[in-house]
Amino acid sequence: xxxxxxxxxxxxxxxxxxxxxxxxxxxxxxxxxxxxxxxxxxxxxxxxxxxxxxxxxxxxxxxxxxxxxxxxxxxxxxxxxxxxxxxxxxxxxxxxxxxxxxxxxxxxxxxxxxxxxxxxxxxxxxxxxxxxxxxxxxxxxxxxxxxxxxxxxxxxxxxxxxxxxxxxxxxxxxxxxxxxxxxxxxxxxxxxxxxxxxxxxxxxxxxxxxxxxxxxxxxxxxxxxxxxxxxxxxxxxxxxxxxxxxx
Amino acid sequence: xxxxxxxxxxxxxxxxxxxxxxxxxxxxxxxxxxxxxxxxxxxxxxxxxxxxxxxxxxxxxxxxxxxxxxxxxxxxxxxxxxxxxxxxxxxxxxxxxxxxxxxxxxxxxxxxxxxxxxxxxxxxxxxxxxxxxxxxxxxxxxxxxxxxxxxxxxxxxxxxxxxxxxxxxxxxxxxxxxxxxxxxxxxxxxxxxxxxxxxxxxxxxxxxxxxxxxxxxxxxxxxxxxxxxxxxxxxxxxxxxxxxxxx
Numbered sequence: 001x002x003x004x005x006x007x008x009x010x011x012x013x014x015x016x017x018x019x020x021x022x023x024x025x026x027x028x029x030x031x032x033x034x035x036x037x038x039x040x041x042x043x044x045x046x047x048x049x050x051x052x053x054x055x056x057x058x059x060x061x062x063x064x065x066x067x068x069x070x071x072x073x074x075x076x077x078x079x080x081x082x083x084x085x086x087x088x089x090x091x092x093x094x095x096x097x098x099x100x101x102x103x104x105x106x107x108x109x110x111x112x113x114x115x116x117x118x119x120x121x122x123x124x125x126x127x128x129x130x131x132x133x134x135x136x137x138x139x140x141x142x143x144x145x146x147x148x149x150x151x152x153x154x155x156x157x158x159x160x161x162x163x164x165x166x167x168x169x170x171x172x173x174x175x176x177x178x179x180x181x182x183x184x185x186x187x188x189x190x191x192x193x194x195x196x197x198x199x200x201x202x203x204x205x206x207x208x209x210x211x212x213x214x215x216x217x218x219x220x221x222x223x224x225x226x227x228x229x230x231x232x233x234x235x236x237x238x239x240x241x242x243x244x245x246x247x
Numbered sequence: 248x249x250x251x252x253x254x255x256x257x258x259x260x261x262x263x264x265x266x267x268x269x270x271x272x273x274x275x276x277x278x279x280x281x282x283x284x285x286x287x288x289x290x291x292x293x294x295x296x297x298x299x300x301x302x303x304x305x306x307x308x309x310x311x312x313x314x315x316x317x318x319x320x321x322x323x324x325x326x327x328x329x330x331x332x333x334x335x336x337x338x339x340x341x342x343x344x345x346x347x348x349x350x351x352x353x354x355x356x357x358x359x360x361x362x363x364x365x366x367x368x369x370x371x372x373x374x375x376x377x378x379x380x381x382x383x384x385x386x387x388x389x390x391x392x393x394x395x396x397x398x399x400x401x402x403x404x405x406x407x408x409x410x411x412x413x414x415x416x417x418x419x420x421x422x423x424x425x426x427x428x429x430x431x432x433x434x435x436x437x438x439x440x441x442x443x444x445x446x447x448x449x450x451x452x453x454x455x456x457x458x459x460x461x462x463x464x465x466x467x468x469x470x471x472x473x474x475x476x477x478x479x480x481x482x483x484x485x486x487x488x489x490x491x492x493x494x
Contacts, residue, residue, distance in 0.1 A: 125372045151434050154413045155406045155441075162405030166398045187398050194402075194441060 015053050017043045022060045023109060031117045058123045061110060065127045068099045076138040085142040086156060086196035089135045090188040093164040097184045100168060104176030111172040132161045156195050163187040262300050264290045269307045270356060278364045305370045308357060312374045315346045323385040332389040333403060333443035336382045337435040340411040344431045347415060351423030358419040379408045403442050410434040
């Protein structure tokens with residue numbers, strides 16, 4: 001999908017054979033006890049073929065992250081001003097979910113393996129960090145005009161990744177049973193409600209009336225807000241923030 | 248502060264001498280080119296002394312994180328129901344900032360070193376992950392009664408860490424000049440406004456009136472909210488969410 005993908009375009013058969021051989025050995029003998037030589041022997045190929053596809057033994061555990069990162073970067077680069085930025089990064093995060101959901105059995109096996117091997121957990125953290133930076137860089141561009149732009153970008157990117165992973169890990173812990181997509185949609189929906197600015201199509205009107213208060217109040221101490229019941233909450237809050245001078 | 252700290256209580260002089268010797272060599276020769284033997288030779292102590300204080304060469308780069316993690320865990324464990332949970336995790340994050348701000352020169356040197364050495368970046372990611380998990384575990388306990396408790400906990404913990412690190416890294420990039428505490432307060436304030444539920448002391452009243460709408464509206468289609476201007480935004484939004492049936 002993207003020319004920036006690090007791995008060469010693989011003949012599916014050899015690449016898949018390497019991943020399959022590696023996982024068979026990891027599950028039988030343990031990750032640490034399996035060498036690259038063991039993997040290539042079982043797959044019936046040479047060491048050079050292995051390193052053509054995977055820079056290291058760790059990479060064969062996460063064979064699709066580089067492609068997915070490249071896809072995510074390309075997806076975000078193809079955005080325009082019309083895309084609501086928080087929704088856009090949520091959609092970008094769904095690319096990761098799709099990769100996991102494509103092969104539930106493999107994803108669950110890998111999840112169990114990663115939990116047991118500290119080196120793989122560290123590798124996974126670095127991958128997650130790269131996804132988060134890709135989302136944050138995009139948001140920083142979109143929020144460039146705001147004084148709190150980088151802060152907002154970093155916080156939203158972290159929130160999106162945390163929500164995605166909360167749902168993904170629940171699904172992996174339950175052995176890949178159930179609808180991962182629905183769970184991730186629900187989790188990302190929470191982030192969109194907290195931070196998003198386009199929960200619906202055209203925003204219904206929200207009107208703010210600063211009014212003098214009752215006895216004991218200073219003038220202008222009370223705000224009356226009139227909103228259609230179906231106004232998106234973000235829109236109401238935005239108006240409120242402006243009225244209260246805290247935007 | 249906590250008995251769960253992994254490192255033994257150090258004679259300040261030897262521990263500090265090791266850190267100081269290590270950093271002198273890291274800066275002169277580079278991190279990869281410096282061995283533990285080089286460090287102990289310069290500090291004038293034996294290898295066993297080094298490993299008494301630091302499990303590995305990486306740990307000498309981050310000598311205070313274990314103590315800080317233990318302090319954070321103890322701080323969160325000492326919480327009670329009276330503590331507003333989001334404010335509490337923000338205060339816990341400030342313990343990390345304090346550790347960096349105690350010694351700006353050292354923190355800036357380490358920041359530059361970490362940026363150059365992939366192994367140290369990976370180590371730092373694993374430390375950040377442990378802080379985030381400590382915050383999330385605390386929040387999961389506090390939100391245990393909510394159906395979205397774990398999601399909310401994970402997202403808020405990630406947001407707090409991202410906000411803290413956004414401000415911390417700005418300060419480190421500017422060579423530790425300026426008020427790190429104020430920058431972090433500002434960044435954490437953003438997260439508290441987004442997620443917190445106790446921005447002030449006693450909450451002033453917020454009143455909601457569902458009213459029949461005007462022409463073309465269905466009855467009960469319009470909500471009128473009357474709020475004191477000084478009502479905390481979270482309180483207003485909470486009432487709104489309840490009135491709109493989206494809490």
